[in-house]
Amino acid sequence: MHQPATGASADQKFPPAINIIALASFSAALSTRALDPVLPHVAEDFSISVTTAASIAAGYALIYALVQPVIGAAADMFGKARLMTLCLALLGVASILGAVATTFSGLFASRILAGIAAGGVFPVALGLTADLVVPAKRQVAIGRTLAGSMTGNLLGATASGIIGEFIGWRGVLMILGALGLIAAVAVAAGFRGAALTAPPKTDFKALRQGYRTIFANPNTRYCYSAVFVEGCCVFGLFPFIAALLFDLGEKSPSIAGIVIAGFAVGGLFYTFTVSRFLPWLGVKGMMIAGAGLVGLQLGLLALGPQWKLQFVSMLAMGWGFYMIHGCLQVFASELSVGARATAMSLHSFFFFMGQTVGPIAYGLGLQHGGKVPTLLVSAAIMVTLGLVCARWLKSRAPADARA
Template sequence: MPPALNIIALATFSAALSARALDPVLPHVAEDFSVSIATAASFAAAFAFTFAIIQPVLGAFADIFGKARLMIVALTLLGFANILGAMATSFPLLFASRILAGIGSGGVFPIALGLTSDLVGAEKRQVAIGRTLAGAMTGNLLGATVSGLIGDFLGWRGVLAVLGAIVVLASIVVAIGFRGAALTRPPRTSLSALKQGYRTIFTNPNAYICYSAVFIEGCCVLGLFPFIASFLFDLGQTSLSIAGVVIAGFAVGGLFYTMTVSRLLPVIGVNGMIIGGAALVGVQLMAVALGLEWRLQLLNLVFMGWGFYMIHGSLQVFASELSAEARATALSLHAFFFFMGQTVGPIAYGFGIQHAGKVPTLLTAGAIMIVLGFVCARLLRQTRPADAPST
């Protein structure tokens, strides 16, 4: 694998530290600003919505002006947004800082996948993307865990201040690393080629399946996360550190995926990854509904993360093959629909829990994920991009 993948993994690691920074400390944020948990959970929706709506613009800019350059700018913005949030004196100001953080984070993850896809051929791409995701998974793991630990000692403001400083420092390190890497070459994509790329993307039937599937994933899986701490509070477990550890279990499962994908893929194939991953996620969502003690919920999240990335990683590979000339655009649209799902998810979970109850809501989400796996495995077909160079 190209050494430049290590630089890309560092970028995703740095950004991922902040992605779920407030989830373990939401009860304290709600208390400080005298708002409900559901209102505080709107941070997740704001972050995800901003991440989503900025994707078509960022994807186009990355294809035209250069992926690496845009990624560095986004990391810097994310770091300063976190620091601004730490100094917020009101709920609206904190909310605005999370919107800025969503823009910054939006310029890292999908572009990192685009760079990875540029560097590695389709036959090795799922393994390469898995290695790139290992950086993000490690960041998610440490981000959730460290947020809980820092929150117990320094409060939620300390969480944002520390993580913000780390991301700013990482942006400097990544910029130095990119300077010597073969990733800063002038892009060859023109505006006219980009327009043709959009047409290529949406003439491929896989686009509609991929984008619909990741929307459902984001809604059913990531939409749950803002409520995990409050579920634990309902069980009498009020430690923010414990909440952070439980949420971090999802990232542990993601790391397990990155370590097993190269062995699993040749054995069960892409369809097996999709069906098996979706089924594993669905069963774990149903298990969360049982209200088990935190150690068992941690185990649930580990298996949920493993299953999630089995199906999500497969969908990312299909998305990377929708267009060759507008690959960053295709993957940014993939992220757009995924984070739109994360925008709708907390709202849908909040509505479902309030009106139907926790158990029916989680059982429904689990059933949807299981069905999704079978539908994707049946409808997705491996094809070369229509604008791929002839061989």
């Protein structure tokens, strides 16, 4: 019987390729929020409104979600490491094309291309991690992959703002392009001759069988529904944090950035502590404690504390979020062996679709119900989610697992 996660020592050894995967995740994540701090300069250069310039971010996120089922299937058919290398190279080229774009439509097209490429890195990275590490050690290994991604998200926005001050937004994209190409070379070299547990599939019959295997697993409905709810309740709040701080008199964008960064810091704290808390709490305890911690912080944010306390609360929220999200990722990695990249990409698809629906739901709630009821309802949903996942997610060997 496969176990999604059990006790793991802090000093356990992982294959060297895990560090290469973390580097790939870091490189792709850098691109996600990199243009946000320099959008006013983009708008000025192309003589458009900031609102129009901001459509870059929306288009990037939407295409990132929509390509997930296709990317996962392609990875299972043609090889995960091969596809990740291709996507990183494409990300590098797309960023460089954006840096030399002479029209906004050209820049927009380059960011759509970058969203497709970035969408093919992270879920495939999770699938590769699962291929290289046995289930008992997988949650800690996935934590390392998450650390790379979260560090990239954290630095992508902050560093690009500083870099943009000196060499402009085109310089930001040029640096991103160079890093993407370097990461592609590193992945290609790091996985040369690496032994993976699941060889690539090369026919559509195997792909169809993979989808049947995934959706025949009773855990699938809970994994995918749970990450959709997470995306709604947690990441759906982020676009409104600056506005909520504005209502409290904190009108500085940098303050909002610091508060939001607390979530990423909490996520990094999770990656450093998961190997210690997992043996103590177990998988069920991690899901209940994590969802409960998120719910508590949403309740505290409803009270409108000053921004320094909100930073601490967001830090705790990030820690709690990844406690439950990390468990869900491990369960998703065990939905199928032969179609593991497909399973992880569908996991990301539902997660990002939750992030698409979440801001709409929060917007309606804040407009018609007010801040306190909206955040308290979201808190109650998260607490319930942890209890439901702990109750219904079971350790099950994939139907296509080898004896």
